[in-house]
Amino acid sequence: xxxxxxxxxxxxxxxxxxxxxxxxxxxxxxxxxxxxxxxxxxxxxxxxxxxxxxxxxxxxxxxxxxxxxxxxxxxxxxxxxxxxxxxxxxxxxxxxxxxxxxxxxxxxxxxxxxxxxxxxxxxxxxxxxxxxxxxxxxxxxxxxxxxxxxxxxxxxxxxxxxxxxxxxxxxxxxxxxxxxxxxxxxxxxxxxxxxxxxxxxxxxxxxxxxxxxxxxxxxxxxxxxxxxxxxxxxxxxxxxxxxxxxxxxxxxxxx
Amino acid sequence: xxxxxxxxxxxxxxxxxxxxxxxxxxxxxxxxxxxxxxxxxxxxxxxxxxxxxxxxxxxxxxxxxxxxxxxxxxxxxxxxxxxxxxxxxxxxxxxxxxxxxxxxxxxxxxxxxxxxxxxxxxxxxxxxxxxxxxxxxxxxxxxxxxxxxxxxxxxxxxxxxxxxxxxxxxxxxxxxxxxxxxxxxxxxxxxxxxxxxxxxxxxxxxxxxxxxxxxxxxxxxxxxxxxxxxxxxxxxxxxxxxxxxxxxxxxxxxxxxxxxxxxxxxxxxxxxxxxxxxxxxxxxxxxxxxxxxxxxxxxxxxxxxxxxxxxxxxxxxxxxxxxxxxxxxxxxxxxxxxxx
Numbered sequence: 339x340x341x342x343x344x345x346x347x348x349x350x351x352x353x354x355x356x357x358x359x360x361x362x363x364x365x366x367x368x369x370x371x372x373x374x375x376x377x378x379x380x381x382x383x384x385x386x387x388x389x390x391x392x393x394x395x396x397x398x399x400x401x402x403x404x405x406x407x408x409x410x411x412x413x414x415x416x417x418x419x420x421x422x423x424x425x426x427x428x429x430x431x432x433x434x435x436x437x438x439x440x441x442x443x444x445x446x447x448x449x450x451x452x453x454x455x456x457x458x459x460x461x462x463x464x465x466x467x468x469x470x471x472x473x474x475x476x477x478x479x480x481x482x483x484x485x486x487x488x489x490x491x492x493x494x495x496x497x498x499x500x501x502x503x504x505x506x507x508x509x510x511x512x513x514x515x516x517x518x519x520x521x522x523x524x525x526x527x528x529x530x531x532x533x534x535x536x537x538x539x540x541x542x543x544x545x546x547x548x549x550x551x552x553x554x555x556x557x558x559x560x561x562x563x564x565x566x567x568x569x570x571x572x573x574x575x576x577x578x579x580x581x582x583x584x585x586x587x588x589x590x591x592x593x
Numbered sequence: 594x595x596x597x598x599x600x601x602x603x604x605x606x607x608x609x610x611x612x613x614x615x616x617x618x619x620x621x622x623x624x625x626x627x628x629x630x631x632x633x634x635x636x637x638x639x640x641x642x643x644x645x646x647x648x649x650x651x652x653x654x655x656x657x658x659x660x661x662x663x664x665x666x667x668x669x670x671x672x673x674x675x676x677x678x679x680x681x682x683x684x685x686x687x688x689x690x691x692x693x694x695x696x697x698x699x700x701x702x703x704x705x706x707x708x709x710x711x712x713x714x715x716x717x718x719x720x721x722x723x724x725x726x727x728x729x730x731x732x733x734x735x736x737x738x739x740x741x742x743x744x745x746x747x748x749x750x751x752x753x754x755x756x757x758x759x760x761x762x763x764x765x766x767x768x769x770x771x772x773x774x775x776x777x778x779x780x781x782x783x784x785x786x787x788x789x790x791x792x793x794x795x796x797x798x799x800x801x802x803x804x805x806x807x808x809x810x811x812x813x814x815x816x817x818x819x820x821x822x823x824x825x826x827x828x829x830x831x832x833x834x835x836x837x838x839x840x841x842x843x844x845x846x847x848x849x850x851x852x853x854x855x856x857x858x859x860x861x862x863x864x865x866x867x868x869x870x871x872x873x874x875x876x877x878x879x880x881x882x883x884x885x886x887x888x889x890x891x892x893x894x895x896x897x898x899x900x901x902x903x904x905x906x907x908x909x910x911x912x913x914x915x916x917x918x919x920x921x922x923x924x925x926x927x928x929x930x931x932x933x
Binding site: 367399405407410417419420451457459462465475498499500508509515588589 | 650651652653654676678680697698699700701702704705706708713716717719723726727728729730731733734737748749750751752753754755756759764767772773774775802803804805806807808809858860861864865917919922923925928931
């Protein structure tokens, strides 16, 4: 067994670590699934996993291809509906929501709709899907994505999903649920949070071998850099083993 | 009520509730009658050129693919699609030229498989016009409002975003809390296609596993075509009425199509046919390839039975059953490509 890990495995490990036992998490396609399944198989056996198509509390046997896959309600407590799980989110039952994105801005707003003009797009992405709902309704969202200057930008081409919009109090003023919003951003370079007073993105941890300067250089806006930036712990061998059992074909974590 | 913001997206499928009630009174029969028919006749009768259509299931889960193939075969035109969660369904309907307008919650993607080359090309070139954006929860709540016979439903999604600006929603001041709230207009598709596990001849239909938004969508539909894995005796339904998601008076046509969701996933029966979906994703990288696909699997095939033979017949269907039941490993050609 190879103890080397790739950037995706590190990302999934860090994301899994944020999920506490006996909490609830709304999970999207791909890496969020790996993170939630990993948490359930390690430190959080009673993690309540929710899928947007209606799977509630499954014990997911192997990585699903879709958030509506039969694996998303395998040994679940309920095979329900989108109305049910979205309503549960709106009513405050869902602690964490996991999202990916094509672009992110300093306030954690996300774009998964278009690059370029909306009516004449250079690139048309799939759109919100459940992302806007998760970003609007869950208590804390965790964003998992690749980082570079084209993806971490000062201004988005399109705000698909709300982060802190344009700063403190903006979510509440626009009618979104109080005290909700982005919690963490995890990339192949580091882990980020949001500054309490400005709601702008701040660096919390660098991944092994990366400097703060290098991470700032690969970010298209100025990061808040606190004094106590830490270094991420690499995944231990037993975690890597569990991850490779979850995704045996390497669909998400690669080979 | 004080309107704070109005989305600029096109209002698709909305009717005044009284107008819809009158339509229902005139067109939806309450008779408990045998509604079994052929796909050819169902599509001919209920899918008009220019209609607003929606597919049950979840883009590549429990989609009535047999009906989609028939729509493509009959070369229906100028359809508008509810892109509620559009995956393989919307990709084929757009690539074939049947759909040229779409309201998008999710489309142009194949989840883990990546983006959909054909429909994305159509969206970026303007051949398929995106008339509005919305979120997944937003779309199914539009159907819920329609199912309830209401003009709109209040929700707390989309607020503060460009998704709202490009939607047909409005933001108003909620008279109870005084806070802004998003009003989603009802959406009544002209025709909905849905694949179910079992159904009786009258249209009483049962779905195993997650229902996604089919409870709401079946009730929002003006016309509803149901394809089913099995037709059961009336007594089977009456012995487990708690499992009936769709009662007969919502249904206009019942068509018996075993494996009718292939190559999408039918929970408990068969998994995604990744070989077939992979072939589509590979071919649809070019217009010529997509045309070849439609010739081979739709236009030159006389119905769904011969299609199943063409995609591998009983051996392949048995393999898909085993993958669904975790008895065989998943093989996916797109995976190899992704690894390169």
